[in-house]
Amino acid sequence: MRPPPAMLPPGAEVLGYTVERQLGQGGFGTVYLARNAGQPFALKLLHLTHVGERVEREVSILLKLHHPNVVRLQGHGLWPPGAPRFAAIVMEYVDGRRLDVWADEENPTARQVARVVLDMARALAASHAVGVLHRDVKEVNVMVRASDGVAKLVDFGIGDYEGARGLTVDILPPGTPEYRAPEAWRFFRQHVHVPGARYDAGPPDDLWALGLVLYALLTARKAFDGADDPGFIEDVMTRDPAPPHEENARVPRALGDVCMCLLRKTPETRTVSALAAVTELERVLAGADAAWDVPLCDAYGEDTATTEGGRDSEEKWLRAPLHRPRRGKRAPLPEASGAQVKSEPESHRSSTAWGIAVALLLMLVATPWLRHSRAPQVAPARQEVAASGKSPQAGRAAAPTGPEATAAAVALPATLQEDPATVTTPPKDPQPLQLPPKPAKKGLGVMARAVSTAAACTAIACPGPRVRPPPPPEPCPLGAVTAMEKRGITVGDMQPARFAKGDARVISIGEGPVEIHLMGGWRGLPGNSVLSGRSIVRDRVYARFTWATTPQGDSFPVCFEVHAGEGPRGMAREAGDEPPSRARIWTIAYVRAVAEFE
Template identity: 35%
Template sequence: MKPTLEDVVRPDMVVGGYRIEKKLGAGGFGKVYLAWRDGNPYALKFIHLESVGEWGWRELFIMLRHEFPNVVKLLSHFKWPEEKPEYLVLVMEYVPGVMLYQWARDKNPCALELVEKLLPLARALKEVHAQEVKHRDLKGDNVLVRESDGAPVLVDFGAGTMPGVPRVTRGSLAPANLRYRSPEAVSFFLREERKPGERYDYVVKDELYALGVILYVLATDVYPFNGPDDELMAEIRAGKPKPPHVRNSRVPPALSNLCLRLLARAHARVPDAEALCEALEKLLEEAKADPRCWEMPLCYGWTVDGRTTEDAPELVGHDSQAWLRRWIRQKPKRGKPSPPPAALALPAEPPAPPEPPTASTAPTLRTRGRRAVPLLVVITVLGLVLGVVLVLGQLRPTPPAPTPPPAPGQPVLTSPVPAEFSPDGPTPWATHVHEVAPPWKPPEADTGAAPSKADTPAPVTTMTLSSGTTRMKKKAPGSQAEKKGNGSTGANMLIAVAAAANMACPGAQVRKEPAPQACPAGAVETMTRQLGLEIGERHGAGMPGEKQGSSEPVPVKEGPVSLELAGAWKAGADAMGRGGRVVLPDGTRLSGQLCIGEKLVYARITQAVTPTGDTFTVCMELWDQNGHRGVEIEPDGGAIKVFPRVEVETVERFE
């Protein structure tokens, strides 16, 4: 496997006179490292000359010609290594801080703070556009909030353009995240009568639309539109986002209206950055005149009694599905969580620090296992005895105590998720940036919204039905099956006890290959038209748990899986990997479902997420490096392990 930049650039090594400390992040056209020289910090952006060097030269050309306020500054550049240059290195000023969305998540700002944050950014865009420069990849990840003064700083002009720079875009659209594309750009991309080689003319109003998406996310914590690519493009073209003040009642209507003007169609959109600055300055005056609704945090904080919805209680007890939909669309909490309350009990005397283990006192794993066996036997026997006692106690049914009806006007309190909700029914979802992931995304695709130091939940034991087990169906009210079920509590308890026993000693399972299945909607079109990949193309990837430079098999299990693309995937490259254009950069995460067969492990990849957050719906299958579908299970006694380096192939249908 070709060495990656992480293999070459390591902490404490010196590159061009700069000592590397750590990796800061990665984008579509390069990776950024924190480095030091003469006691000062710098941000070094490494751009691979062979694959994306043309984009690097464009960024260098733009940054050398101009210096803008609230835009990261270029300080120097060089090629590296000196003897055989493979990378263009841009030396930028180091901006300590967090990304804009992370700032909102940590700060839980009010509407006034949003305006104060966006106004300097709008003024910076005004200066940028005055020099005929366009960023073309404006999004939350490309705006840093400086730690020292809280000022927004625009970074990463890798996709930028200006008159005189060489044209390198081979596709119809410049690289960018689909969620931030304007309705005009999406309509151009979907136009069937488009001429071959015709390119979209990106204008200032496209940039302002992207800024409107940023404002929408900051105000509501959701994107205005979301979903699989085909649905997302249809919603962007329709251009009817729910007003921010409707989605979040804490958003002042004036700020909501400005956001909608930024997201409107081109003829009704804010015309330029100067007009946007004027509108934001007017909002500041309005906020000072009536600060009540402008100084309230936009989301609930991490308090013990802080509710996460405003109007869910009146739905409880009336329509559980509507209640659940409202509950899922809750505003996520922001801000830093409060410290846990102190324990009521008197503090015990702190235990003495443990002695360091020695060769004679440290028990081996085998010794621990022998000691644990009697304890496990005792626990199992006690569990079975307790189950039998509970069964005998349930043989004589006890009529349930009547529940008094609620007083008029009083809400009915239930558990957070209604008991009537069935997993067999339709599952609604929201599009929260941090908290709720839609069902087409695997769990690894997004970062959760829980605080970094949340309380550790109690351990929960789950039991997964095997493929041969009949799935339980929802019983119709009053049916014969329901009556039988209600009268067999003891039998149900016995089944539960038997299930617990089976969990301790599972029997042999018969594994089957996955059945054929259609690709996700729009996946083939995204791969072939948007990315330019051909069906049947393959590229290397690493399995989860792969150790750098090691061929040691890694353990796998059924369910969601996330692989990492090994090297950049280029469309139109020859058999030796030369030429072509990068469509999925190095480090792209490939997510899907993993299935374990009798001798092989299969995976169906349905989503690709680049290091910059660009998301594509795809259809790919797992292949081994010998050209066979599926990866052979390596013999390893109990655990199921596979070779860590695999390939993925673009397909039209899952076989």
């Protein structure tokens, strides 16, 4: 089972670096923007127990590389001191955009694309010259610097170098399946049943991936997009994509030819080296004319901001024949009118009204007595089942995993191995979950004391209590909302959960890392899934959960906030003596999916 990544709040100190915000998150680690002496750095934290040797490999690779188009290593160490659980890698911070985001927002010209890919080719040439392979060349691992448009290759976390000891036993090395070269898939097909068979990636694998990136930049389409995984792999091995200049008339023929040379099916016929790719790109750029300065795609306009089902119809437009795709800034979508807003079901409206009434009563008498008296309706769940013990490559090659698996492999930062394919099967409709109420006697006593206190203070004008403000707003982890939507969880959904197993009771909780267990299945999250995050103790107890782990071991980023029933966010503090940094709370709560932490 994968551990949750390090979840640090802004202001946390790690080896002298002050965390500012999260930049990215994968299955084994998290990258933060951190500062030291006022200078920005990228701070990468990785779990030692799972990636100890891989950390040494990444540091060794970065120590070998000194090139303006490769992210620089600034330092490394173990954290926390004394009992380290994480390896910390400090790297140069590239203030800019990921390559895919840059292309989508910038709508670049052929000249701009050629220069960015030239930077990538130079980075690969420098890497290959010292025996280093990246093995995960793709758009999300390239940053385009905002100040000058220079591209930098980042994340050598699954890279390799000559003479390094093998760290995996799978038939194919770690990497993103959509970017694997044809020879890798051919080797897999031929040796899948051969014990001990292992494919050794080489520079041609990085060059193939570079060709796929260039193709997508030129056409805003993938070179290969099979209907299912076996079809996709067959296309990679046997089908040549349409030349970029045929897919998009604005692509210069010379640049399209460079791309097609990188996408030849065998290493022997492919562009011979990254240095040769550098030479070819420099050559075609030297002969570029004014046609290279026209944006490759049509721009979005007011007439293109159409909606279908509440979503931009970009995907439909991209697939429309005889039209170039669109890029650039979108026109804002018109706000839905009252007639277009889908009305809530009657049961939900009544439960909302009940929640408002309870919240008002809570504010009037300052008691938590009623907050667990009613459970929300639990939607039918989709049980998620982890893949079997087979190689994840076998799952990719033998059976389709659907578009969701493909999207996840591209959208999230690289992990040490591909995420195992998941299969979703709809179980029987669950019965509505009834939460155990608090003991009535205790609740009535609290209410009586609260009413008595309110009456006494009204008579003698008691001074108001010192209010500790709730925590400041905070963005969700990158990819969290998308990961939840893929599992059928939408913003606003709520589900009961418990902080501690066993009978419902009052427990003491401190500020810091915290876990909560789901009660019952919840669409794409099975029952007993664990949400990991951190608690914040104020006048109420707040908890923000940013990582989910299913009982089968599947894990992904999420964005949940704890609620006391249908009342306000956070949990009320129960009576009892506790230091300021701790509080007593009821173990049963609700978690609510959010788009950001308020």
